[in-house]
Amino acid sequence: MDSRSSSLEHATEHPRWATIEDVSARRTPNPSSRRSGATLADVAQVVGVSARTVSRVVNGEGGCTPATRDRILAAIEEVGYRPNLMARGLIRRRSDTIGLIAAEMLDPFFPEFAEGVQRSADSLGRTMFLASSNTDRERQASALMSLRGHGVDGVIVFPAGDSADDLVAMAADGLPIVVVNTEIDAPGIAVVSADIVGGAELAVEHLISRGRRRIALLIDEHARTLQTPSRREIGYRSALAASGVAFDPLLVVETNNSLEGGRQGARKMLAASQPPDAVFAYNDVLALGAMQELLSSGVRVPDDIAIVGFDDILMCEAVTPRLSSVRIDRDLLGHGAVEQLQALIEHPEHRVEPRRFPVDLVVRDSS
Amino acid sequence: MDSRSSSLEHATEHPRWATIEDVSARRTPNPSSRRSGATLADVAQVVGVSARTVSRVVNGEGGCTPATRDRILAAIEEVGYRPNLMARGLIRRRSDTIGLIAAEMLDPFFPEFAEGVQRSADSLGRTMFLASSNTDRERQASALMSLRGHGVDGVIVFPAGDSADDLVAMAADGLPIVVVNTEIDAPGIAVVSADIVGGAELAVEHLISRGRRRIALLIDEHARTLQTPSRREIGYRSALAASGVAFDPLLVVETNNSLEGGRQGARKMLAASQPPDAVFAYNDVLALGAMQELLSSGVRVPDDIAIVGFDDILMCEAVTPRLSSVRIDRDLLGHGAVEQLQALIEHPEHRVEPRRFPVDLVVRDSS
DNA sequence: CTGAAAGCGCTTACAG
């Protein structure tokens, strides 16, 4: 006689088959196992059918009397049965989940992208799990391992660091991967990106059309040390060249990627023998820092120096003067990433063509 | 003769036990199963030991000859074995993962909190998975179900909507839950929060000390319709009362929670017969919108109207004048949430006392 | 329409 039977004695009104009380009793003796709720077998036992039949109802496979179906549904409700997705994933070899690895959650660019991914995943019946690498390659690797180990069907990643070796290895190992705003050509990896070069060109062309000729490039020093030249710098140079404006290395100002970095950059510009008449910034945070410093130094924006940022974060609208910026539709980019991933998951043998999204220039008061 | 044996024929140089080639060959025939990499059994077969022994090495349980250990480690490397965390979680009844459910990823408050949670989880050897409810109770419920179904050991959640019924139900069902900035008293639920009332008091006391008496409360209309009165309003009123300043309902301005809402609120204030001489805003986004509108209307900040926001987001530093704000240490709050959750996971039977973190007032140029 | 059997990849008691 174990604790189950003693518990059964209280359930005298329930005659034939096992009851809710049994099921909870089964779990009561060991409080540490409280975590695992009712199982398929529990539901089956309550109703008096096989687990297979309950499984059919849970998965809406049909092939089942409405009567038993209703009883099973009622029992599921009663015992609070929820499928164990680990068990299901183990056997189905797919979990209907995808992973998203942020390089830097604090980047204002990121949350809106993540929202797009989530909404898009939702509409495909998938759950998105987000992890962050904090721009650390080791953490990226462990996030990747963890996500994969937990059975995600694929991963969207903002690559951390300079090398993509681990991503390539993971993809070769059978994990579908989509990289964002990064050029990688490897089997099992698809690419989605915004047309950053084109965006930079738009910004600089715009400044030139406003009569500016000494256009500074305020750039994240980190981005400039990467092996691949910054796409913003490529666009900056090509727009200058297209208009016959000479490239002046003295107008490239490197700084650290922060508000204060933007301020420092502005101070450097003002200290130069020939200050610029416009600034194209690597991103909006740098642009906002620079603008603040210029304003507090008595420089008029845009009259003396015009400014254009990159990303079009919410705060562009909040400052005075409002900041012009290159807008990336992050929501759309998120959707595109999910679509690429879905294609990769469904056809692992196909090559998925890179997808690039156009960007806009939003002209406001700062230029 | 199946495809395996034919593949084995090529591996003539490898005599005794199964080799890497076999393992990959086993998977090659069916491309769709590429996803599942090498298993414990594969490694065992390659080395010529039992799965149990490989398991011991993988988990560092010791009790194993250094020689076999090395051979197993080498084989793991060779075949690229990675543990299937779903299988492990199924049997261990814990996954060493926790879930975090955001109400709104786009809220500037959130990412920094999430970073704190992630770092803290990391240091405990846990992986954090983030999902979002988009302030939708149904999506919160499905995120909760999904996370739970995938075996997370507990969940930290920013509750969506007005009722906590589903959270209470989930907790009763055995899922440890920590709620953030919300008062819920139920078994299995722990609370972590910032002292929002105290923060509001600090802000209003500060404005009073600056000689302001007509202090507007610019508040998210949504927050005001919740059943529980906004803690910011409670603090606002108590600070007024403490200084003997009469509460004037006309100074409470409701608006939607956005930059534009902040601007609209400011317009309402200016249109009043007696405009305020200070604004205490529900959050920084509202404060920034209001400040922008006031400045563009020729109001001097802080001379004519002082402004204090709430949350201390990065952009408080980026605007001119810099915005004073109530600072919540989001990183610390994230750590606290993980600690509470850990306590709940380790002692499901204990009641975990609510934990409240103090907040600061950061006085800048706007007040 | 329903069920008995096998197994996903791993770990937990046990034995040797």
Added chain:
DNA sequence: CTGAAAGCGCTTACAG
């Protein structure tokens, strides 16, 4: 130090 057996909770072929 090492292994054979059982089983976590589910689904996938099969039979009836």
